[in-house]
Amino acid sequence: ERFTESYGPQYDIQFGFPHQGYGNQDVPSTYFQTPPLESTTPFHQYHLEKGMMYIPLPRSRVFNPSFNCTSGFSLMNSTLVRKEKRIVYTSQSYDYEGGIDVEKCNEFDFDLNCYIDSSYELHHVGECCEVAQWQTRAIYFAQDQFYPGTCEADHICSTDDAPEAIPCQDGQFCDEKTTSDSNSSITCPAGYICKFGTTPDISLESPRGQFTTLCPSGQFCSSGTGTTIDSECPVGYFCPTGTSSPIKGSLANDGITRKLQYASIETFKDVRHLRFFGDENFRLLGENDSKCLNGGEQILKRRFQVAEFNDGNSSKISSSLTVTNEATRFQLTCARDHKWKHVLRASERKECDCNLQFFTIIAVYRLWKCTIEVHRNEGDICPFPDNSTLGADQGRIPYEGERINDGIGGRDIHPVPGKGIPKSSRGYLNLENRGFSMLPDYQFEIQFTMGKKSIFKDFWHLKGSLETHLKYNLTLLADPFLYNLNQAVNMVEKHGADIKNLIFFRKKLRHDEEF
Numbered sequence: 001e002r003f004t005e006s007y008g009p010q011y012d013i014q015f016g017f018p019h020q021g022y023g024n025q026d027v028p029s030t031y032f033q034t035p036p037l038e039s040t041t042p043f044h045q046y047h048l049e050k051g052m053m054y055i056p057l058p059r060s061r062v063f064n065p066s067f068n069c070t071s072g073f074s075l076m077n078s079t080l081v082r083k084e085k086r087i088v089y090t091s092q093s094y095d096y097e098g099g100i101d102v103e104k105c106n107e108f109d110f111d112l113n114c115y116i117d118s119s120y121e122l123h124h125v126g127e128c129c130e131v132a133q134w135q136t137r138a139i140y141f142a143q144d145q146f147y148p149g150t151c152e153a154d155h156i157c158s159t160d161d162a163p164e165a166i167p168c169q170d171g172q173f174c175d176e177k178t179t180s181d182s183n184s185s186i187t188c189p190a191g192y193i194c195k196f197g198t199t200p201d202i203s204l205e206s207p208r209g210q211f212t213t214l215c216p217s218g219q220f221c222s223s224g225t226g227t228t229i230d231s232e233c234p235v236g237y238f239c240p241t242g243t244s245s246p247i248k249g250s251l252a253n254d255g256i257t258r259k260l261q262y263a264s265i266e267t268f269k270d271v272r273h274l275r276f277f278g279d280e281n282f283r284l285l286g287e288n289d290s291k292c293l294n295g296g297e298q299i300l301k302r303r304f305q306v307a308e309f310n311d312g313n314s315s316k317i318s319s320s321l322t323v324t325n326e327a328t329r330f331q332l333t334c335a336r337d338h339k340w341k342h343v344l345r346a347s348e349r350k351e352c353d354c355n356l357q358f359f360t361i362i363a364v365y366r367l368w369k370c371t372i373e374v375h376r377n378e379g380d381i382c383p384f385p386d387n388s389t390l391g392a393d394q395g396r397i398p399y400e401g402e403r404i405n406d407g408i409g410g411r412d413i414h415p416v417p418g419k420g421i422p423k424s425s426r427g428y429l430n431l432e433n434r435g436f437s438m439l440p441d442y443q444f445e446i447q448f449t450m451g452k453k454s455i456f457k458d459f460w461h462l463k464g465s466l467e468t469h470l471k472y473n474l475t476l477l478a479d480p481f482l483y484n485l486n487q488a489v490n491m492v493e494k495h496g497a498d499i500k501n502l503i504f505f506r507k508k509l510r511h512d513e514e515f
Contacts, residue, residue, distance in 0.1 A: 002197060002199065003153035006061075007058070007156065008059070009067075009151065010151065010152050010154075013069075013150060019055045061176055062200070062203075062206075063199065063201040063206035065322040065323075065324065068322060068323060069149065069152075070149040070151065071151050071154065072147055072148040072151065072154040074147070075147060076142050076145070077145040078139060081141075081142045082141055082143060085140050086140070087102060087103065087138050088140075089136055089138055089139070090137050090139060092134055092136050095133060095137065097133060098131050098137075099139075100115050100129060100131070101139075104117050104129070104131075112127075114129070115129050117129045168196065168198055168199075170195065170196050171187065171188050172188060172224070173186055173194050174199070187223045188221075189211070189257065190221065190225075190250070191215050191242045191244035191250075191254070191337065192210065192252055193221055193225050193226065193227065194225070195208070195213070195226065195227050196226075198210055198212075204331050205332070214337060215242055215244070215252065217239060217243075218239055219233060219239060220239050220244060233246055234247075240342065242336060242339075245474075247475070248474060248483075249483075250487075251339050251342070253337070254337040254339070255335030255337075255340070260335060264287070265333070265335040266340065267286050267288055267289065267341040269288070270287040271285065272284065273287070275293065288335060288338075289341075291330045292334040292336055294327065295327050295328070295330040295331035295336070300327040301326070303326040303327075304325055305324050305326055306323055307322055353480070356480070357487060360487070361488040361491055361492070362503065363444075363488070364459070364462065364488035364491075365499045365500075367459050367462065368459040372459065443455055444458075444462070448465070448482070463493075
């Protein structure tokens with residue numbers, strides 16, 4: 001099946017002429033009915049060169065919805081009866097052909113040239129024995145016949161030889177050229193389930209992409225979770241869809257992980273979708289919640305839509321038709337773990353300080369950039385300059401400024417207009433270099449726990465201290481400072497320099513709730 005997605009339509013469909021075949025030096029004469037390309041001969045076109053058996057098949061490393069084809073299928077051919085003549089019985093629901101019952105129609109009539117029922121219970125004298133369709137009848141078990149479709153994989157895989165390759169293991173995902181040595185190191189992301197044969201594709205249109213299946217509600221899925229889930233939500237905890245750790249309070253972070261635009265996953269945006277949940281229970285939902293529910297509708301999972309696809313290349317836009325599942329189409333821009341809503345509710349209960357988490361992430365991000373060798377010479381990232389006009393990517397907490405980056409307020413706008421960097425950020429900006437530019441000596445002082453401040457010299461020092469504290473007792477995450485630091489380290493490790501595009505303040509909009 002992976003070959004079907006990787007190699008797409010047959011070679012002759014893509015190029016207008018066939019290749020030389022797999023392991024067959026005799027090219028059928030019908031191949032030469034297609035005129036050779038300009039400046040080539042039939043020999044060069046179909047054989048490349050004498051002795052050359054390599055076929056330059058086009059392929060797609062990642063799932064491409066426009067690289068589609070119709071797979072072939074196998075169906076039992078009743079004329080290919082096996083030697084042992086084992087009798088099996090058809091199902092009433094699926095026998096749409098009807099025909100001979102080999103147990104009852106067991107006598108051959110040479111005058112009629114067909115089998116008859118000698119007791120004439122199934123037919124009249126002078127007629128052939130035929131059992132009507134949609135009835136159970138006895139037939140001889142026969143071999144399957146493969147009917148190829150339009151995929152190159154139908155030719156690649158139409159062999160009785162056992163392949164040397166094996167599917168990617170349960171709980172892992174495998175890129176191309178994955179070997180048995182590297183396979184075990186690529187574990188499924190936390191909050192997701194990776195079945196056998198999972199690929200690194202991030203699009204939900206890929207049938208076996210690493211983000212295709214979220215952890216079901218009522219359970220939690222740590223990194224490396226496969227089809228067998230035995231981690232039920234513990235007593236006293238809440239495990240919504242996509243939970244990776246109930247004790248840490250962490251989810252798959254579906255929206256950020258799949259790099260969705262934040263404007264498309266806001267919980268309270270476009271609250272105008274009326275939904276009926278039964279028992280006179282009607283609710284108004286936002287755009288994201290509505291899309292997520294539509295993505296779970298069984299009737300939409302059986303519908304498909306043909307649409308035009310283009311690769312987004314402005315210099316050369318190539319387009320073709322794609323077939324998209326209706327339910328998947330809704331899920332493409334839906335954060336399925338609803339983390340936005342869960343965070344809002346936690347903030348309403350005063351159990352979460354998002355501002356403090358934000359400052360912590362930016363501070364740890366800055367520490368990471370200042371203490372990783374590849375980033376040290378990037379200008380004024382580390383010591384804060386006198387000028388307060390830098391963005392989060394340069395170490396400065398977003399502030400009230402003049403530059404507007406987008407139509408809804410920009411990423412340099414603090415939620416409290418005119419007040420600049422708030423006092424609540426104190427303690428998260430103190431990154432001091434006591435050494436030299438070429439031999440830096442950073443002193444990063446931060447509130448490590450509720451009762452303790454600590455100084456860290458680099459990102460790895462901070463990470464190691466966190467791991468030591470939490471190794472045997474995850475309940476320590478109840479400390480808000482430890483929790484925020486742990487979340488920040490995980491975010492920076494996962495997203496690196498892309499943090500500045502994921503974590504930022506924006507101008508408060510009309511549909512935002514008041515906290």
